Amino acid sequence: MALGKNYEGQDCSLARALEVIGERWTLLVVRDAMYGVRRYGDFLAHLDIPRAVLSQRLGALVEVGVLVKSRYQDNPPRDEYVLTAVGRELWVPLLALSQWGERNLGGAGPRRLFHHVTCGARLDPVSRCPSCGTVVGVEEIEVRPGPGLEHNRDDPVSMVLREPHRMLAPVS
Amino acid sequence: MALGKNYEGQDCSLARALEVIGERWTLLVVRDAMYGVRRYGDFLAHLDIPRAVLSQRLGALVEVGVLVKSRYQDNPPRDEYVLTAVGRELWVPLLALSQWGERNLGGAGPRRLFHHVTCGARLDPVSRCPSCGTVVGVEEIEVRPGPGLEHNRDDPVSMVLREPHRMLAPVS
DNA sequence: TACCACGGTTCGATGAATGAACTAACATGG
DNA sequence: CCATGTTAGTTCATTCATCGAACCGTGGTA
Numbered sequence: 001m002a003l004g005k006n007y008e009g010q011d012c013s014l015a016r017a018l019e020v021i022g023e024r025w026t027l028l029v030v031r032d033a034m035y036g037v038r039r040y041g042d043f044l045a046h047l048d049i050p051r052a053v054l055s056q057r058l059g060a061l062v063e064v065g066v067l068v069k070s071r072y073q074d075n076p077p078r079d080e081y082v083l084t085a086v087g088r089e090l091w092v093p094l095l096a097l098s099q100w101g102e103r104n105l106g107g108a109g110p111r112r113l114f115h116h117v118t119c120g121a122r123l124d125p126v127s128r129c130p131s132c133g134t135v136v137g138v139e140e141i142e143v144r145p146g147p148g149l150e151h152n153r154d155d156p157v158s159m160v161l162r163e164p165h166r167m168l169a170p171v172s
Numbered sequence: 173m174a175l176g177k178n179y180e181g182q183d184c185s186l187a188r189a190l191e192v193i194g195e196r197w198t199l200l201v202v203r204d205a206m207y208g209v210r211r212y213g214d215f216l217a218h219l220d221i222p223r224a225v226l227s228q229r230l231g232a233l234v235e236v237g238v239l240v241k242s243r244y245q246d247n248p249p250r251d252e253y254v255l256t257a258v259g260r261e262l263w264v265p266l267l268a269l270s271q272w273g274e275r276n277l278g279g280a281g282p283r284r285l286f287h288h289v290t291c292g293a294r295l296d297p298v299s300r301c302p303s304c305g306t307v308v309g310v311e312e313i314e315v316r317p318g319p320g321l322e323h324n325r326d327d328p329v330s331m332v333l334r335e336p337h338r339m340l341a342p343v344s
Numbered sequence: 345t346a347c348c349a350c351g352g353t354t355c356g357a358t359g360a361a362t363g364a365a366c367t368a369a370c371a372t373g374g
Numbered sequence: 375c376c377a378t379g380t381t382a383g384t385t386c387a388t389t390c391a392t393c394g395a396a397c398c399g400t401g402g403t404a
Binding site for chain 2: 097107111
């Protein structure tokens with residue numbers, strides 16, 4: 001989609017955003033990054049995504065500046081993919097979409113609850129803290145399992161998300 | 173994507189939302205519906221979308237309850253596609269995404285400005301009215317052209333959006 | 345030396361998107 | 375009555391993306 005097959009001609013910032021993060025799988029990769037996934041193998045295990053597609057998406061996200069690839073050990077050389085400030089700003093749209101799904105697409109109550117780390121209060125659908133009154137960034141959020149959470153997976157991410165976990169904190 | 177090729181296994185409401193509105197073009201169709209587009213031909217003209225894809229997307233959106241198809245005249249029989257309450261709730265995620273694009277993807281200032289109809293104040297990136305303090309739904313919003321707006325199209329939607337226009341109000 | 349882990353790339357088969365052409369229902373003008 | 379136009383589609387051949395399995399390369403480790 002990003003390669004020539006774009007939404008050019010659409011004088012609209014939504015279209016431009018969708019060129020970047022509107023492809024299949026891309027937003028799920030970003031969501032996992034918010035949860036603290038950083039390594040190729042962990043994305044692979046949690047998403048059940050074809051390897052070729054994952055490589056393409058990670059590359060594209062690096063290219064537009066949502067992720068950075070950084071070396072975290074030399075022997076053997078290993079890189080991890082970490083959200084940039086631009087990427088972390090996707091938190092609000094991501095949460096808003098996810099909450100829309102939760103409200104309107106049925107299911108057994110919320111799967112995950114998001115809390116403001118500094119005060120413990122639960123966040124509203126646009127990431128506002130009801131007690132502080134401000135919109136909270138991912139950096140200050142903790143995920144906790146909600147009543148609708150099933151547990152049928154046992155990859156690192158799924159494991160970590162069955163316990164309270166600070167957003168962005170590495171899962172492995 | 174919705175036909176068997178889904179994100180099943182993802183215990184996540186984001187994945188479920190993306191099954192519904194994550195396909196190419198879908199979110200742009202919803203955006204246009206927010207602007208007041210209701211007719212097949214107007215979507216076609218404003219989006220430059222292949223006809224077959226538009227038909228498929230409109231059908232899918234009706235099926236999941238984001239749009240309703242309703243007869244508005246009988247001779248000749250003509251239907252229009254209108255947002256449901258569920259569809260209108262997509263406003264917040266839509267705006268959030270669009271604002272992310274505007275902030276982070278460059279461009280010459282905001283293309284469109286969104287104002288609270290009842291008080292005239294400009295809305296923030298999550299659709300809050302700074303003077304009323306509440307999150308405002310599409311029903312109470314007016315779009316106005318912003319400094320970054322280019323005008324290179326002359327379909328009904330583009331015309332209408334070069335003047336202040338109430339959201340959801342039919343463009344033709 | 346053999347084997348394993350990790351992070352990819354390559355490849356054939358399948359499915360979706362594209363754009364142009366065609367269809368159908370009805371209206372209008374002469 | 376016939377030609378033309380408008381709207382909302384469908385059909386079809388081509389191109390492109392996705393899928394899943396197999397393969398590859400680098401660097402440990404037994």
